[in-house]
Amino acid sequence: MNTNKDKLVIFDTTLRDGEQSPGASMTKDEKIRIARMLERMQVDVIEAGFAIASQGDFEAVQAVAETVKDSRVCSLARAVGPDIIRAGEALKKANASRIHTFIATSPIHMKYKLQMEPEKVLEQAVAAVKHARQFTDDVEFSLEDGSRSEPDFMYRIIEAVIAAGAGTINIPDTVGYGEPEEYGAMFKRVIENVPNSDKAIFSTHCHNDLGLAVANSLSAVMNGVRQVECTINGLGERAGNASLEEIVMAVRTRQDLYPVDTRIDASHIVPTSRLVSSITGFPVQPNKAIVGANAFAHESGIHQDGVLKHRETYEIMRAEDVGWGQNRLVLGKHSGRAAVKARYEELGVTFDDPVEFQIVFQRFKDLADKKHEIFDEDLQSIVAGGEEPVEHYRLAALDVHSRSGNRPQAQLQLMIDGEEVSATADGSGPVDATFKAIESVVNSNADLKLYSVNAVTQGTDSQGSVTVRLERNGRLVNGVGADTDILVASAQAYLDALNLLASGEPKRQGV
Numbered sequence: 001m002n003t004n005k006d007k008l009v010i011f012d013t014t015l016r017d018g019e020q021s022p023g024a025s026m027t028k029d030e031k032i033r034i035a036r037m038l039e040r041m042q043v044d045v046i047e048a049g050f051a052i053a054s055q056g057d058f059e060a061v062q063a064v065a066e067t068v069k070d071s072r073v074c075s076l077a078r079a080v081g082p083d084i085i086r087a088g089e090a091l092k093k094a095n096a097s098r099i100h101t102f103i104a105t106s107p108i109h110m111k112y113k114l115q116m117e118p119e120k121v122l123e124q125a126v127a128a129v130k131h132a133r134q135f136t137d138d139v140e141f142s143l144e145d146g147s148r149s150e151p152d153f154m155y156r157i158i159e160a161v162i163a164a165g166a167g168t169i170n171i172p173d174t175v176g177y178g179e180p181e182e183y184g185a186m187f188k189r190v191i192e193n194v195p196n197s198d199k200a201i202f203s204t205h206c207h208n209d210l211g212l213a214v215a216n217s218l219s220a221v222m223n224g225v226r227q228v229e230c231t232i233n234g235l236g237e238r239a240g241n242a243s244l245e246e247i248v249m250a251v252r253t254r255q256d257l258y259p260v261d262t263r264i265d266a267s268h269i270v271p272t273s274r275l276v277s278s279i280t281g282f283p284v285q286p287n288k289a290i291v292g293a294n295a296f297a298h299e300s301g302i303h304q305d306g307v308l309k310h311r312e313t314y315e316i317m318r319a320e321d322v323g324w325g326q327n328r329l330v331l332g333k334h335s336g337r338a339a340v341k342a343r344y345e346e347l348g349v350t351f352d353d354p355v356e357f358q359i360v361f362q363r364f365k366d367l368a369d370k371k372h373e374i375f376d377e378d379l380q381s382i383v384a385g386g387e388e389p390v391e392h393y394r395l396a397a398l399d400v401h402s403r404s405g406n407r408p409q410a411q412l413q414l415m416i417d418g419e420e421v422s423a424t425a426d427g428s429g430p431v432d433a434t435f436k437a438i439e440s441v442v443n444s445n446a447d448l449k450l451y452s453v454n455a456v457t458q459g460t461d462s463q464g465s466v467t468v469r470l471e472r473n474g475r476l477v478n479g480v481g482a483d484t485d486i487l488v489a490s491a492q493a494y495l496d497a498l499n500l501l502a503s504g505e506p507k508r509q510g511v
């Protein structure tokens with residue numbers, strides 16, 4: 001970090017706003033794994049969830065608060081007593097905690113959603129901040145739909161909540177309506193017009209409905225904001241939030257321009273992006289800045305020639321600085337337990353239960369038999385399912401016949417609660433035939449909402465990582481599977497999703 005600059009606080013909300021992407025919700029274990037990576041990356045504040053939203057969310061915030069030591073852990077809370085109490089309880093064991101309380105301040109939200117007069121909103125905001133201060137000395141207040149709020153009302157409410165003890169004031173562009181010049185100017189005016197604005201850090205939180213989340217956030221930074229709320233891969237409600245990797249690398253690459261710097265260790269960006277993608281099943285688009293597969297690939301001959309002669313001709317950042325190329329060959333089939341465990345620890349995955357590690361180690365050995373080179377992504381995909389749901393369904397054998405001109409046929413043996421069952425089906429493709437064969441014996445009544453397959457690493461011997469999202473009675477689950485044979489990976493992912501539905505556990509269920 002450049003110490004001559006102001007510090008830009010990086011507030012990551014992958015585990016809260018990111019989790020609000022439909023289908024992206026995460027289990028407690030998955031949140032812990034991502035939180036460990038964020039901590040290693042030196043994120044300043046990790047918003048771990050919305051403690052009152054569900055028992056699962058409460059436990060996840062609590063677990064992250066107990067695990068993370070070097071980042072501040074935060075819970076969201078509406079500006080009402082029960083939310084704040086729940087957030088305070090979940091954060092009790094955190095080394096450093098923050099309660100992030102919010103209420104809407106725009107005329108449209110106050111009138112139609114809250115059905116409250118502005119004076120009442122102001123009163124409730126002040127009371128919430130005072131209440132939150134009873135649990136922690138670090139309280140953030142957000143003016144939901146701030147970018148569409150009346151300036152004079154904003155000045156009054158901000159002055160009052162700072163006086164009540166809020167140390168951070170966040171003015172979100174909740175609906176992604178803002179435009180960079182306008183949104184930045186709004187912060188400038190707020191900071192100039194709120195008499196005690198020097199007692200708080202101002203924060204930006206932008207949604208990407210018009211593709212402007214990062215531009216709006218950076219404009220806010222140019223106008224006095226010193227905290228950015230963002231997510232890995234830009235995950236988040238609707239079109240997502242500002243992406244952490246883009247904010248951090250823009251500020252770092254344009255130190256000639258920005259008056260701030262962050263303490264982020266950027267070399268963890270790509271591994272963390274991969275982890276979030278494998279846990280949520282949301283692939284990263286190849287041309288995504290910083291973390292997309294093509295972000296540093298040069299296709300045109302002229303560009304290749306330029307880069308070979310002098311890298312800076314076409315590259316403004318170094319791929320290795322953001323964690324590309326660290327995807328080194330770490331392990332192979334001769335690697336022992338200690339080496340595998342140590343590498344997992346470096347990736348933020350620890351095993352308290354020796355039986356759990358034994359299962360993972362066996363999967364590692366099975367994979368190493370099929371594939372010579374085991375990369376970090378392979379290790380992550382081995383544990384991508386997090387804790388195992390109750391295993392009602394397990395794939396015992398799969399045989400798929402696919403010939404051009406013929407309908408593909410799948411024959412499989414499943415173990416259902418310990419009993420072997422056979423099934424056969426044809427389908428419009430080999431994956432369709434496999435899923436139909438499974439359904440012919442399980443009859444789950446679930447709807448397939450998403451099927452996605454991605455190569456975990458490069459090369460034709462790469463594992464295929466498959467996500468299958470199923471919905472039944474309003475409950476969404478993501479099943480994951482990984483194998484060098486993508487049909488096996490697909491069957492495993494489908495069965496993982498069925499196991500999640502059958503176990504009744506609220507795994508990956510939306511809040």
Ligand code: KIV
Pocket residue numbers: 017076102142143144145170172173174175205207
């Ligand atoms: O987008 C938004 O306004 C939010 C707030 C809760 C900060 O996510």
Ligand code: ZN
Pocket residue numbers: 017172174205207237
């Ligand atoms: Zn948001």
